[in-house]
Amino acid sequence: MAVVYEWKGKNPKGNTVKGEMEAESVEQVRLSLQRRKITPTKVKKKPKDLFENVEFLQPKVKDKDVIIFARQFSTMIDAGLPLLQCLDILQAQQENPTFKKNLKKIKESVESGETFADALKKFPKVFNELFVNMIAAGEAGGILDVILGRLSAYMEKMAKLKSQVKGAMTYPAITLFVAVIVVAIILVFVIPVFEEMFASFGSALPMPTQMVVVMSNFVIGNILYIIIGLIVTMFLLKRVYATQKGRVFMDGMFLRLPVVGLLIRKVAVAKFTRTSSTMISSGVSILEALDIVAKTSGNKVVEFAINDVKIGISEGRSMADPLLESGVFPSMVCSMIAVGESTGALDTMLEKIADFYDDEVDQAVKNLTDMIEPLMLVFLGVVVGGLVIAMYLPIFSMAGAIG
Secondary structure (H helix, E strand, C coil), X not given: CCEEEEEEEECCCCCEEEEEEEECCHHHHHHHHHHCCCXXXXXXXXXXXXXXXXXXXXXXXXXXXXXXXXXXXXXXXXXXXXXXXXXXXXXXXXXXXXXXXXXHHHHHHHHCCCCHXXXXXXXXXXXXXXXXXXXXXXXXXXXXXXXXXXXXXXXXXXXXXXXXXXXXXXXXXXXXXHHHHHHHHHHHHHHHHHHHHHHCCCCCCXXXXXXXXXXXXXXXXXXXXXXXXXXXXXXXXXXXXXXXXXXXXXXXXXXXXXXXXXXXXXXXXXXXXXXXXXXXXXXCCHHHHHHHHHHCCCCHHHHHHHXXXXXXXXXXXXXXXXXXXXXXXXXXXXXXXXXXXXHCCHHHHHHHHHHXXXXXXXXXXXXXXXXXXXXXXXXXXXXXXXXXXXXXXXXXXXXXXXX
16 A cells, blocks of 8 residues: 655755655655655655644645646646656645645546546636636647646736735735724723823813823723624625625725725736636637636626626627626727737737736836825824824923923
């Protein structure tokens, strides 16, 4: 019975390398390493993971893992290695234990006669519909290496896009969180100390100070209800967003936001054009491509717009007209798509639009960051500075009276 062995050795350059390998014995591991021109220095059975069957305790497969997998797979297939050998090598060098198990099961499915695409379909959390359908198109057309190369390039660009948007949202979120914590500490711990000190003055407090003291007393007296209220509100928002109508309403509201809405719209256009271009150029039918693009759009309003395009195409209309009617996609994009359809180079035109909107997203993220930074500084200055000034006003008044 095959077991997993951990090994360490020296490659032809003299560098120390290590990894894992499934084999029948230590001797089999050593022979396999020697065939790969690796001199083994240490081979031992991998200790059992007590929690290997507890799914939620296992590491998740990240986008980066799948991107590297696709890139390496493309290189191996292009070099002429058989599919099963590629899977065997990639499984052996995979460090993520969850992905390693997945690759093992995929390899077993392919060995039993299933297509590579059908084997991938069993892991929807790792390989989405787009990935599976493109692999199926690559297998059917005998261009699996080309498809894998396109997939890895597409996923890298989508990961960059996601990282940009996430980075733009991280700064204000952290700043706002810190501001809330600071204000809460001042209201709950600092102001009561000042209030006791002010009580000994025996004179009326200035209006700003009275307002801050009342606010502090309210927060201290109702802190439990405030926390419960916030938790309930977040839970209700999550429940509403989980419904069809709620998500359509909230996604539409996000698109109408002054600056953030424009960024979301540009990201949606970039994602739509990049995904459609990649799938159409890989041999996936336009209707099937639009169906997958709609599901992976991430915004219900955009999804409905793409579904309308799909219905329009099935009725004999062009892609550009329903896109323009949706009001989600800019007229320039629709005009360029119309040109691509009329010239028979739709995939190329979509890729050009995607490249253009990648730059637009870069600029939009920069503009958003440039605008948010001073706004956050002003917000912190007004809120925290206002509280501090309100607490020191009685001291200033007393100092003035003494003077």
